[in-house]
Amino acid sequence: MVLFDQVSVQYDTGPQVLKDISFTLAPGSFHFLVGRSGAGKSSLLKLMYLGLRPSSGLVNLFGRDVATLSRADFPAIRRRVGVVFQDFRLIEHLSALDNVALPLRVAGVREADIRRHCSELLSWVGLADQLNALPATLSGGQQQRVAIARAVIARPNLLLADEPTGNVDDVIGLRLMYLFEELNKLGTTVVVATHNDALVSRFTHRQLRLEQSSVRVFDPAGAGPGQAAPGMGAA
Numbered sequence: 399m400v401l402f403d404q405v406s407v408q409y410d411t412g413p414q415v416l417k418d419i420s421f422t423l424a425p426g427s428f429h430f431l432v433g434r435s436g437a438g439k440s441s442l443l444k445l446m447y448l449g450l451r452p453s454s455g456l457v458n459l460f461g462r463d464v465a466t467l468s469r470a471d472f473p474a475i476r477r478r479v480g481v482v483f484q485d486f487r488l489i490e491h492l493s494a495l496d497n498v499a500l501p502l503r504v505a506g507v508r509e510a511d512i513r514r515h516c517s518e519l520l521s522w523v524g525l526a527d528q529l530n531a532l533p534a535t536l537s538g539g540q541q542q543r544v545a546i547a548r549a550v551i552a553r554p555n556l557l558l559a560d561e562p563t564g565n566v567d568d569v570i571g572l573r574l575m576y577l578f579e580e581l582n583k584l585g586t587t588v589v590v591a592t593h594n595d596a597l598v599s600r601f602t603h604r605q606l607r608l609e610q611s612s613v614r615v616f617d618p619a620g621a622g623p624g625q626a627a628p629g630m631g632a633a
């Protein structure tokens with residue numbers, strides 16, 4: 399599903415943000431991505447949704463080496479990836495429902511089905527009364543839930559969530575995690591980047607730990623720290 403081999407990232411003339419990172423994500427796996435602020439979590443996620451090219455090394459998504467992809471290949475890959483951005487990136491002139499509907503409209507789903515699916519999911523995340531609200535009229539936590547609903551509505555193969563519980567209270571945070579777990583049970587590979595150690599410790603999912611530009615795979619359910627190498631550890 400995802401393979402990184404000796405991947406490094408450097409922005410312009412700055413220091414290396416990620417250095418020789420190698421890991422694999424097996425289809426259907428669930429990982430937390432943890433590390434202090436500035437450790438490179440968002441950069442690593444960007445590599446997985448074609449938002450950034452590695453400075454060196456190999457990134458393989460869905461069996462394709464991203465270095466060999468042309469711009470024309472991007473939309474098909476991106477349709478398979480749901481992203482919850484740290485800053486939400488909702489379309490300001492569209493209602494909550496129409497923001498969530500975007501991936502389904504791109505996929506050509508029937509309008510009646512779109513309205514039904516989107517209202518059901520928005521109700522499930524506690525926004526039944528805000529279907530027609532514009533993003534600017536919603537709180538940060540409500541906008542975050544709209545962003546999450548938009549990322550999961552089309553059941554992506556890969557879900558990447560950047561601090562998806564950063565703006566909500568613990569109860570809603572847990573509910574959103576359960577939503578990700580449900581999606582994972584249906585086959586979606588999930589990566590959740592978070593600072594929230596308390597949340598991470600409630601689950602036994604594997605962790606990609608970013609420290610000093612390197613990644614280490616930790617399996618709380620297993621024998622302890624593992625090595626991060628292609629074809630093992632996170633698979």
Ligand SMILES: Nc1ncnc2c1ncn2[C@@H]1O[C@H](COP(=O)(O)OP(=O)(O)OP(=O)(O)O)[C@@H](O)[C@H]1O
Nearest residue numbers: 409410412415433434435436437438439440441442
């Ligand atoms: N577009 C960019 N240009 C230059 N430097 C960047 C850019 N994006 C990120 N960086 C730098 O790369 C490093 C890693 O940033 P990144 O956002 O990936 O970390 P993070 O772990 O997601 O942080 P946070 O938890 O605070 O969101 C930081 O030092 C940041 O300043």
